[in-house]
Amino acid sequence: MSAVLDHPANQPSGGIISPERDGKYTVLAKTNSNGEVDGDLLEVSMGPHHPSTHGVFRMDVVLDGERIVKLKPVCGYLHRNHEKIAENVTYLGSIPYTDRLDYMCSMTNNWAYALSVEMLAGLCAPERAQYIRVITAEFTRLINHVCLVGFLAQDMGALGTPLMYAFREREKILDLFEALSGSRMMCNYMRFGGCRVDLSSGWIEEANHIVDRFPAFLDEYENLLTGNEILIARTQGVGVLKPDLAISASVTGPMLRACGVNYDIRKVDNYGIYDRFEFKIPLGSHGDVYDRYMVRLLEMRESLKILKCALRDIPEGPIMDPNAKIRNFKPKPGEAYGRIEGPKGELGFYLISDGGPNPYRYRVRPPSLINLTILEDMCLGQTVADSVAILGSVDIVLGEVDR
Amino acid sequence: METLEEIKGRIENEISGAIVEILPNDSPSNQRSLLIGAEHGFRVAAWLRDEPALRLDYLSNVTGVDWPEKVVKDKVKVKRVVEGEEKEIDQVMERRLGGFLEVVYHLYSMEHKHGPVVIRMRTGDRAEQTHLPSLTPVWRGAELQEREVFDLFGIVFDGHPDLRRILMWDSFQHHPMRRDYVEVDDYEYEPTPHDAVLAKARQHYPKEAKSE
Amino acid sequence: MLGEGIIKGMAETAKNFFGSYTSAHRLTTVQYPEERIPPKQNARNFPFLVFDNDEPESGLRCVACKICEKECPPQCIYIVMERDEKGKPKKHPKVFDIDISVCMSCQICVEVCPFEAIKMDTEFELSDADRYERLLLTKDRLSKPNTYYHKIHSVEASEVDFRLAEEKAKAEEKARAKAAASSKSTVPAQPAAA
């Protein structure tokens, strides 16, 4: 089994493992007095087809008994060349592709892209469009978090039940999205300079209805899961992430806030009109899987507050910037990096324009991929079964990891 | 936050030999960037992270950009003696701009909640001198993103702990995000061909060409 | 007490089980082939071509300007313009194909069409064993009457009709003014959008 140890940076250390490391790669396993690994290490390839890897994700795991000694994420199984394709289609043509990045949350992807193009071209969405964006983005956050919790529970063995609850609520919100944009998942709704179509009559009432019912559902969901002894045993103290490592590893979103770092781009950048709403940022204190789960549940409740205000205050008015051009859109040469707080973390788009109809360089900053950087650090010393829960709590969507 | 000019001045004062240039950005976003010489890239990055007033502890985004070689034509007025008389003549001068690869880092501060500061590093050319210092030891967050830049652009990051391909398979030979990458021809019949696809269609189905 | 959380969860499940018989918000199963979710006003799946006046060939609003072909991000539209014997282009598509095995239902073709000629259909039952023949929608399968458009997107279709009528009236007005001014030409040119 020495092949595992061949990597130049790997030095077997005595005894078992501490998850904190200073950015160095060390294979950690039980060693005997001669410095050799005790017994055999077992290499397991989990994925790319594995029921618990959230899609086509693979982890190359080295095990000492049941403990994880080394873990390498292997991605690229869904590398769809989004960035290359975007360099060959117009600015408008990229919007439907952004839907397919993180396919659970197309609205926030749209928004991040629209924001970047607006920064690049100096456009500004009108009031009403800003409100619609906030509403759809917060609904997206609800979809994402509720489904994630369902998937997380399924990964830990709760076959189906929480996921069914989650998908039931998701269907209701998808119905709203379909009524608004025409499609359930791939909304293709936002445009640089505003939104594509206005809300239809009765949409706000329907949205209000869902928002009013959602807290009751969340209570139900929490009754089902939060106090559950099995869930607690499987999640508390598992996959602990220290705040300084999280910052250094550019972890964002609920993952970061579960470690107790107060950094939410909605508050920091105040993009859109988020400064008009009052909401709190839930923070965890342990940085384990349970905190990540709780942070997401609490975030949903805060989202509901935002939704309530936004649905109440939404003004009448135009939904497109009159300066915005959809066809033959050619921004001046330059570059822009725009970012928003997506449900999974910081979602950014970096665009370079050379004055042509297509972006010269188009780059997505995928929160899912970057949150995976410290997957190994969280898993070292844990059992294989825990690695599944840890991966679930990172909340990856492969469309975004590989693009 | 300090202006870029101040940051540039301080870097040049504190790190001996560091060359910093401010690159303009004409778009309304007004995100200008600092171009840093590759030799001192690592030290500058560590300084940016640790400097108490800046504390750029959060590396948001790493990306590569490919700038292939290009020929720029300038009109220059040249004085020349024509038939014994000195005249000003317009002459087109061709300039060759060498190609290079570029890495762009977007930095923010979680402590002071400011940003972004954009820093860039450039390689010597696109073929051999494609080495740049890795900033992974400064920010762990660069690890997977630098691997991606290595995979798609072919920039080799010295000092990266685990520089392997991340998105393509290991035996893949090319760097597909480079602008001169030619895709393999896995064309199949497409009923709706136009533009680049039509060119392929003509190559594979000569009859297709006649119908247009 | 150990097990309290589990019991609470079980009780919740039981509540939902019985609740699903009584409350609508628990979303009971849609018995699909017999029963359908009512389609939404904006619902979209694949594009179709609108024609007026029950004339599938001459009533097509499409003038083969190829804007949608150019703007389509996955490039699944193929248009050949009809030409007369002299090779002069007629404002009519000779071939209009949409490859729905590629189409991503993004609606950009509808957005960029200046003639209101292409719209989104709600039909989704198109699965087939044959990939090449059946999933390539040709002009005759794409053309659908305006009445069909009214049936699936009533609000939008009325707006479009109103807008078109307005444009037509404006164009006629303009043509009449022009005719009056020159007073020689007799027949005003028919506007393209009509």
Next chain:
Amino acid sequence: MDQGLRSELSKQGIFTSTLEELYNWGRRNSVWPLQFGLACCAIEMIATSMARFDLARFGAEVFRPSPRQADLMIVAGTVTKKMAPQVVRLYNQMPEPKYVIAMGACAISGGPFKQGYNVLKGIDRYIPVDVHIPGCPPRPEALLHAFMTLQRRIDSQKLTGANRARHLDPEAPSEFPVPEFGADDLEPAYNPQVWQPPTFVRDE
């Protein structure tokens, strides 16, 4: 036995069936899909199996996590070149009779990502596909429709004769060669036994 006699008998409470019908009936109503998602369509596939659409009504009761226990592979999402060998391997591991549904534009032809360098232009290059569902992603109802199309296809299969069901033909292959990673593409780029580039040429 002709149709008239059969209906007459069934009125008397005697139901007759042929072996073929019984066999196809059994196969048709117990198609278990493989729990296998690739991309966006996988989410719609999960939505189909959830309470609102409930794929279980059609006998596809459980999504099996192991290919050894599955009859149907729903290729839901973009198949990249990096993933293609694994998809073929999974297909090979499924026991006969087995069926494939290509769900969504990406699985059929590469779809919107067709122009990408790492995207396989249709999974039918390596494995035979029974039903294609266009759409990006198809609605859950569209998947149900495809499922019924597949059931009709199974129903019409013959037990004997030249055009008998594929799994009853000892000559027909059940496993297909797994492509390998090359320096710039998969090798081979397609399996000529399963798929040939069409020779159709537009005549105008």
